[in-house]
Amino acid sequence: MDPTGRRENKPRQRGRTMIIDKGLGLRAFEDLLETAGEYIDMIKLGFGTAALYPREVLQKKIHLAQSANTCIFPGGTYLERAVHQQMADSFLKTASELGFTGIEVSDGTTTLSRSRRSELIIQGLDYGFSVFTEYGKKGWGSSIQLEELIETVMIDMEMGAELVTIEARESGVGVGIFDEKGICKDNELEQVLAALPRSDILLWEAPQKDQQVHLLKMLGPDIHLGNIPPQEVIPLETLRRGLRSDTFFQAEIWRAIEGSVVHEN
Amino acid sequence: MDPTGRRENKPRQRGRTMIIDKGLGLRAFEDLLETAGEYIDMIKLGFGTAALYPREVLQKKIHLAQSANTCIFPGGTYLERAVHQQMADSFLKTASELGFTGIEVSDGTTTLSRSRRSELIIQGLDYGFSVFTEYGKKGWGSSIQLEELIETVMIDMEMGAELVTIEARESGVGVGIFDEKGICKDNELEQVLAALPRSDILLWEAPQKDQQVHLLKMLGPDIHLGNIPPQEVIPLETLRRGLRSDTFFQAEIWRAIEGSVVHEN
Amino acid sequence: MDPTGRRENKPRQRGRTMIIDKGLGLRAFEDLLETAGEYIDMIKLGFGTAALYPREVLQKKIHLAQSANTCIFPGGTYLERAVHQQMADSFLKTASELGFTGIEVSDGTTTLSRSRRSELIIQGLDYGFSVFTEYGKKGWGSSIQLEELIETVMIDMEMGAELVTIEARESGVGVGIFDEKGICKDNELEQVLAALPRSDILLWEAPQKDQQVHLLKMLGPDIHLGNIPPQEVIPLETLRRGLRSDTFFQAEIWRAIEGSVVHEN
Numbered sequence: 001m002d003p004t005g006r007r008e009n010k011p012r013q014r015g016r017t018m019i020i021d022k023g024l025g026l027r028a029f030e031d032l033l034e035t036a037g038e039y040i041d042m043i044k045l046g047f048g049t050a051a052l053y054p055r056e057v058l059q060k061k062i063h064l065a066q067s068a069n070t071c072i073f074p075g076g077t078y079l080e081r082a083v084h085q086q087m088a089d090s091f092l093k094t095a096s097e098l099g100f101t102g103i104e105v106s107d108g109t110t111t112l113s114r115s116r117r118s119e120l121i122i123q124g125l126d127y128g129f130s131v132f133t134e135y136g137k138k139g140w141g142s143s144i145q146l147e148e149l150i151e152t153v154m155i156d157m158e159m160g161a162e163l164v165t166i167e168a169r170e171s172g173v174g175v176g177i178f179d180e181k182g183i184c185k186d187n188e189l190e191q192v193l194a195a196l197p198r199s200d201i202l203l204w205e206a207p208q209k210d211q212q213v214h215l216l217k218m219l220g221p222d223i224h225l226g227n228i229p230p231q232e233v234i235p236l237e238t239l240r241r242g243l244r245s246d247t248f249f250q251a252e253i254w255r256a257i258e259g260s261v262v263h264e265n
Numbered sequence: 266m267d268p269t270g271r272r273e274n275k276p277r278q279r280g281r282t283m284i285i286d287k288g289l290g291l292r293a294f295e296d297l298l299e300t301a302g303e304y305i306d307m308i309k310l311g312f313g314t315a316a317l318y319p320r321e322v323l324q325k326k327i328h329l330a331q332s333a334n335t336c337i338f339p340g341g342t343y344l345e346r347a348v349h350q351q352m353a354d355s356f357l358k359t360a361s362e363l364g365f366t367g368i369e370v371s372d373g374t375t376t377l378s379r380s381r382r383s384e385l386i387i388q389g390l391d392y393g394f395s396v397f398t399e400y401g402k403k404g405w406g407s408s409i410q411l412e413e414l415i416e417t418v419m420i421d422m423e424m425g426a427e428l429v430t431i432e433a434r435e436s437g438v439g440v441g442i443f444d445e446k447g448i449c450k451d452n453e454l455e456q457v458l459a460a461l462p463r464s465d466i467l468l469w470e471a472p473q474k475d476q477q478v479h480l481l482k483m484l485g486p487d488i489h490l491g492n493i494p495p496q497e498v499i500p501l502e503t504l505r506r507g508l509r510s511d512t513f514f515q516a517e518i519w520r521a522i523e524g525s526v527v528h529e530n
Numbered sequence: 531m532d533p534t535g536r537r538e539n540k541p542r543q544r545g546r547t548m549i550i551d552k553g554l555g556l557r558a559f560e561d562l563l564e565t566a567g568e569y570i571d572m573i574k575l576g577f578g579t580a581a582l583y584p585r586e587v588l589q590k591k592i593h594l595a596q597s598a599n600t601c602i603f604p605g606g607t608y609l610e611r612a613v614h615q616q617m618a619d620s621f622l623k624t625a626s627e628l629g630f631t632g633i634e635v636s637d638g639t640t641t642l643s644r645s646r647r648s649e650l651i652i653q654g655l656d657y658g659f660s661v662f663t664e665y666g667k668k669g670w671g672s673s674i675q676l677e678e679l680i681e682t683v684m685i686d687m688e689m690g691a692e693l694v695t696i697e698a699r700e701s702g703v704g705v706g707i708f709d710e711k712g713i714c715k716d717n718e719l720e721q722v723l724a725a726l727p728r729s730d731i732l733l734w735e736a737p738q739k740d741q742q743v744h745l746l747k748m749l750g751p752d753i754h755l756g757n758i759p760p761q762e763v764i765p766l767e768t769l770r771r772g773l774r775s776d777t778f779f780q781a782e783i784w785r786a787i788e789g790s791v792v793h794e795n
Contacts, residue, residue, distance in 0.1 A: 001316035003346065023764030025561020031290020035322055048773025049764050051531035057565055077775055081533065084778075109775040138775040169775075171739075209436075234288030234314050243313025245342055245374040245403040245434075248349075266581035268611065296555020300587055474701075499553030499579050508578025510607055510639040510668040510699075513614075 003242045003251045004221055009038070010069055015240060016041035016163075018203060018226035019233055020075075020170060023049050028230075029061050036233040037068040042132070044104065044226070046170060047077040062099040076106030076134050079120070084110050088120065096127045106134035108167055114155065121159040131160060132203065136167025136176045144176060144188050150195045157201055165226055166192075168205035172227070176205070184214050193219075200224070212236055213246045221247075221254050268507045268516045271486060274303070275334055280505060281306035281428075283468060283491035284498055285340075285435060288314050293495075294326050301498040302333040307397070309369065309491070311435060312342040327364040341371030341399050344385070349375050353385065361392045371399035373432055379420065386424040396425060397468065401432025401441045409441060409453050415460045422466055430491055431457075433470035437492070441470070449479050458484075465489070477501055478511045486512075486519050533772045534751055534784045539568070540599055545770060546571035546693075548733060548756035549763055550605075550700060553579050558760075559591050566763040567598040572632065572662070574756070576700060577607040592629040606636030606664050609650070614640050618650065626657045633657075636664035638697055644685065651689040661690060662733065666697025666706045674706055674718050680725045687731055695756055696722075698735035702757070706735070714744050723749075730754070742766055743776045751777075751784050 008014060021043055024032065033040070043065050050058060065072035074095060082091035095103060103124045105117060112120075117133070124131040133156040135149050136142060144166075153164045167176045174180040177189050193199050199219070205227040206212045212232075215223060221240045228236055238244040242251020273279060286308055289297065298305070308330050315323060330337035339360060347356035360368060368389045370382060377385075382398070389396040398421040400414050401407060409431075418429045432441045439445040442454050458464050464484070470492040471477045477497075480488060486505045493501055503509040507516020538544060551573055554562065563570070573595050580588060595602035604625060612621035625633060633654045635647060642650075647663070654661040663686040665679050666672060674696075683694045697706045704710040707719050723729050729749070735757040736742045742762075745753060751770045758766055768774040772781020 001313070001346075003350065022761060023565060025558070025565040027292045027557045027561045028290070031292045035288060035290040035318060038319075039317070046765075047775065048531070048768045048771070051773055052569070052764050052767055052771075053565060054568075077778065078773065081531075081773060081778070085533070109778045231287060234317050235311070237317055238313045241313070241317075243316055243343065243346060245312065248342070248346070248374045266578070266611075268615070292557045293555070296557045300553060300555040300583060303584075304582070496552060499582050500576075502582055503578045506578070506582075508581055508608065508611060510577065513607065513611070513639045 001241070001243065004240070004254045006221060006254060007241060010041065012041065014200065014222040016203070016224040017228055017233060017236060018042035018044060018224070019230050020044050020046045020207070020227045021049070021230060022046045022170070023052075024230060026057060026060055029064055032230050032233070033064055033068040033070070036237070037070065039233050039237040040068075040070050042071040042073070042102065042226070045072070045074050047075040048081060050074040050078055059098065066099060066101065071102045071130050073100050073102030073104055073129070073132065076104035077109055079103060080106060080108070080110045083112070083116070083120070088123075092123055092127055096129070100129070102130040102132060104132045104134060104165070105161075106165075106167075108134060108136060108138040118155065118159050121156065121161055125160050130162045132163050132165055133161040134165040134167055138167065138169055138175065140174050141180065142167075142175050144192065146188070146191055146195065149192060153196060153201060163203040163224060164201055165203040165205060168207060168211075168227060170207055170227060172205070172207040172211055178211065182208055182211065184211060186218070189218070209235070212239060216240065216247060217250060220257075266506070266508065269486060269505070269519045271519060272506060275306065277306065279465065279487040281468070281489040282493055282498060282501060283307035283309060283489070284495050285309050285311045285472070285492045286314075286495060287311045287435070288317075289326075289495060291322060291325055294329055297495050297498070298329055298333040298335070301502070302335065304498050304502040305333075305335050307336040307338070307367065307491075310337070310339050312340040313346060315339040315343055324363065331364060331366065336367045336395050338365050338367030338369055338394070338397065341369035342374055344368060345371060345373070345375045348377070348381070348385070353388075357388055357392055361394070365394070367395040367397060369397045369399055369430070370426075371430075371432075373399060373401060373403040383420065383424050386421065386426055390425050395427045397428050397430055398426040399430040399432055403432065403434055403440065405439050406445065407432075407440050409457065411453070411456055411460065414457060418461060418466060428468040428489060429466055430468040430470060433472060433476075433492060435472055435492060437470070437472040437476055443476065447473055447476065449476060451483070454483070474500070477504060481505065481512060482515060485522075531771070531773065533781045534770070536751055536784060537771060540571065542571065544730065544752040546733070546754040547758055547763060547766060548572035548574060548754070549760050550574050550576045550737070550757045551579075551760060552576045552700070553582075554591075554760060556587060556590055559594055562760050562763070563594055563598040563600070566767070567600065569763050569767040570598075570600050572601040572603070572756075574634065575602070575604050577605040578611060580604040580608055589628065596629060596631065601632045601660050603630050603632030603634055603659070603662065606634035607639055609633060610636060610638070610640045613642070613646070613650070618653075622653055622657055626659070630659070632660040632662060634662045634664055634695070635691075636695075636697075638664060638666060638668040648685065648689050651686065651691055655690050660692045662693050662695055663691040664695040664697055668697065668699055668705065670704050671710065672697075672705050674722065676718070676721055676725065679722060683726060683731060693733040693754060694731055695733040695735060698737060698741075698757060700737055700757060702735070702737040702741055708741065712738055712741065714741060716748070719748070739765070742769060746770065746777060747780060750787075
């Protein structure tokens with residue numbers, strides 16, 4: 001049911017949802033895909049968690065995600081760790097052999113030169129991965145440097161990044177566009193959007209419900225949202241469709257705006 | 266084990282627990298009923314989530330709930346959406362065909378006239394549903410209007426509502442009897458209770474543990490509690506029985522009060 | 531993967547992790563052990579929850595934990611309840627018959643004389659249990675009495691307790707070493723450590739991620755941590771190994787400190 005009349009089926013170009021999986025077991029993972037697979041576009045095995053699964057469990061999760069036509073990739077911190085230990089090549093090779101279909105290139109914890117960043121994007125593409133890059137530092141109180149962000153997004157796009165993620169960690173507090181109370185800094189957000197030629201390259205990490213509601217109301221139901229906890233995928237989808245109080249009447253506005261647009265489904 | 270000596274078996278008239286399910290998969294749902302089914306009286310598929318399940322998953326959940334003698338119903342917002350789109354009849358028919366055994370009639374998001382509200386209750390009863398009504402607005406900072414609440418409860422009861430829910434949303438913050446910090450407004454609560462001929466018609470939404478503890482201590486272990494997260498059902502049951510620190514000594518008071526009452530089990 | 535080069539395999543003497551299970555069903559429990567069993571040393575069925583499982587579910591969970599070489603024990607409040615009702619003997623006998631491999635001796639809610647406490651430890655050992663004792667009151671705002679703590683730890687150790695838990699409840703707020711905001715009271719912590727001949731007898735309850743990060747940074751990756759929510763076991767293990775931003779660079783410090791130590795694995 002979709003009172004907004006806007007939601008595309010998978011694979012969709014608009015309104016993609018990325019979940020962060022911090023260690024779901026196989027039964028929970030099957031539950032997730034069986035129940036909400038249609039609403040999940042990407043699955044990130046958060047930070048370095050992918051390194052800690054028994055091999056056969058990891059393998060099984062990757063296959064299940066593939067079968068559900070869902071992109072699956074290890075967290076950026078894991079690749080940062082590999083780069084830091086001069087093992088990026090081996091990381092990419094193993095990720096490919098395991099069947100991961102994406103990677104995340106980030107420098108949330110470490111420092112990465114522009115050229116090394118571009119190199120990693122290109123290497124990732126060579127392996128056939130969807131490459132998601134990330135902008136932002138994980139440190140407490142980190143914020144957005146507008147010029148740096150714009151430049152990063154523009155070059156990442158040019159290099160072939162599929163989406164550029166705006167960092168908010170798993171907590172959504174005191175990082176990037178969210179202040180120390182998790183409130184969105186609207187001004188900065190608007191500056192970012194004003195400076196970019198297209199906004200649909202951005203994936204907003206928004207782990208908390210209030211943040212999802214805020215961004216959806218501000219930017220519409222078609223924005224890409226990430227770091228969604230697995231149990232919040234269906235609730236988020238109700239928000240996108242106006243099936244929950246917070247966006248109930250918004251749904252009609254969205255529908256009206258959409259008006260004449262024709263979708264393939 | 267029940268040091269209070271008070272808990273009835275299902276189907277119970279006192280101390281009912283309603284959980285809010287925001288999208289559990291089948292394995293998690295089976296886990297829940299197998300482990301805690303005895304402590305769950307009603308399951309609400311929160312807000313519009315029921316619309317988003319694959320049909321066979323939804324069907325299976327409903328059947329599992331039926332087999333566990335647990336009432337299952339779609340969230341009130343879903344019916345509000347249907348009413349808003351002039352599709353209430355079709356909603357009730359489909360819910361009945363799917364095997365739902367209850368409905369929730371609410372106006373947390375939309376406006377419902379008294380006559381339309383009564384009509385929906387009667388229609389629900391005609392379909393054989395247990396009808397739960399709800400008092401309260403979902404908007405931030407919404408509060409209780411005492412006279413309106415009393416009148417609503419009295420008429421809903423007369424119309425055949427099984428319980429009247431006092432709204433607190435999934436968050437339990439800044440809504441109904443809970444202030445913007447989730448603290449209970451005791452004065453308002455007492456006014457409500459003083460004005461009603463019987464209090465056991467009320468189902469208190471109390472998603473947070475502190476709220477559950479507070480209401481149990483204030484009103485006793487036999488109150489009906491709702492919007493309990495699935496993973497909190499067993500913890501809540503330990504509170505009702507004095508098997509957790511917060512109500513450990515309270516259990517003896519409850520037992521002493523109960524004294525002479527004889528239960529069937 | 532372990533950039534710190536420090537983690538032992540099970541059964542390990544350093545850096546043990548205890549999780550608090552508030553009512554997981556069998557499928558979730560199997561998921562947990564299959565996915566993260568290698569990182570779980572002890573499982574506590576929190577407070578009185580063990581009393582509320584259907585017998586066959588409880589039995590199955592205990593057997594699964596045994597098969598995974600994980601110690602499993604009922605929460606301290608449950609034993610306190612039994613002591614309070616003069617049923618401690620029957621409690622210990624039943625726990626043993628059910629296959630529990632540990633018990634927790636605490637006085638978080640009730641009062642226990644030193645001699646009764648020692649008696650319970652000895653009785654537990656006689657049954658073959660690993661005995662975990664706990665220091666601290668569950669009441670809001672409770673804090674640590676230094677002399678009392680030292681004496682308790684010393685005597686518990688002498689009596690044969692395997693570890694002494696420092697109480698923080700499930701919430702980690704306003705109790706023991708954590709203030710009303712969940713912030714660690716470093717001064718008190720240091721006083722405790724300075725006064726004890728060995729610190730590896732202590733198991734720190736630290737339910738919140740920030741608390742885990744703080745204690746790991748302050749005391750190193752080899753401390754024992756408890757009351758970890760099941761879904762946080764793998765994230766905690768990434769913290770212990772420097773696979774998450776918060777302890778990424780710490781990992782190298784830990785590795786450097788370790789330097790010459792040789793592990794069996």
